[in-house]
Amino acid sequence: MSVDANAYHRLKAELDAQGVTLLAVSKTKPKEDIEALYQLGHRDFAENYVQELVEKQPLLPDDIRWHFIGHLQRNKVKYIASFCALIQGVDSLSLLQEINKQAQKCGRVIDVLLQVHIASEETKFGLSNDEVFALLEQASLYPNVQIKGLMGMASFTDNTEQVRQEFLTLKSIFDRVNAQGPHNRLTVLSMGMSGDYRLAITCGSTMVRVGSLLFGARS
Numbered sequence: 001m002s003v004d005a006n007a008y009h010r011l012k013a014e015l016d017a018q019g020v021t022l023l024a025v026s027k028t029k030p031k032e033d034i035e036a037l038y039q040l041g042h043r044d045f046a047e048n049y050v051q052e053l054v055e056k057q058p059l060l061p062d063d064i065r066w067h068f069i070g071h072l073q074r075n076k077v078k079y080i081a082s083f084c085a086l087i088q089g090v091d092s093l094s095l096l097q098e099i100n101k102q103a104q105k106c107g108r109v110i111d112v113l114l115q116v117h118i119a120s121e122e123t124k125f126g127l128s129n130d131e132v133f134a135l136l137e138q139a140s141l142y143p144n145v146q147i148k149g150l151m152g153m154a155s156f157t158d159n160t161e162q163v164r165q166e167f168l169t170l171k172s173i174f175d176r177v178n179a180q181g182p183h184n185r186l187t188v189l190s191m192g193m194s195g196d197y198r199l200a201i202t203c204g205s206t207m208v209r210v211g212s213l214l215f216g217a218r219s
């Protein structure tokens with residue numbers, strides 16, 4: 001059992017004081033670790049593989065809010081549409097359309113975040129600035145999807161200044177969307193992980209995705 005209750009409470013208090021939501025990234029961790037954090041009162045958990053999420057979800061309490069933070073393939077949306085609380089990482093119109101369709105089948109409105117490409121690495125998924133605005137223009141056509149905000153992953157680098165610039169880029173897109181008026185009002189800005197959550201918060205993050213700091217290193 002690798003969950004440290006004191007570390008959790010310290011982190012939670014630090015984030016609560018700043019109005020930032022803590023998302024516990026439980027990928028690769030056994031259900032016992034999730035239960036331990038649940039017992040401490042935590043409810044927001046995130047996974048990045050559909051199969052792993054689908055296996056864990058039925059074994060754990062119903063009132064957990066499950067977030068999906070990985071790259072979601074369209075043909076897998078149907079497996080998580082009935083229960084997923086927030087799908088982070090919508091990076092195409094076709095994915096948004098599929099989430100809308102599956103949400104409709106379940107009689108739900110599913111909350112999502114648009115993933116924005118902010119890292120310098122080619123391999124990271126995400127929309128460009130222009131694609132974010134184009135997608136938001138279409139959003140009203142998909143009533144079973146609610147776009148709540150933006151999500152981004154900074155480059156994997158020790159260069160703090162570069163990471164800061166990437167977070168600030170995301171924050172400025174977020175602010176520009178909200179400056180456009182009430183239609184596309186976004187409230188969630190998901191950025192920052194174990195190694196850079198404090199930096200992300202100084203750049204305007206409202207939700208941090210923390211794995212290893214809570215559960216220990218992944219094998």
Ligand SMILES: *Cc1c(COP(=O)(O)O)cnc(C)c1O
Pocket residue numbers: 025027048069070153192193194195209210211212213
């Ligand atoms: C794994 C993962 C995290 C958490 O990473 P840690 O460094 O363990 O905190 C956050 N966001 C995404 C998208 C991830 O895949």
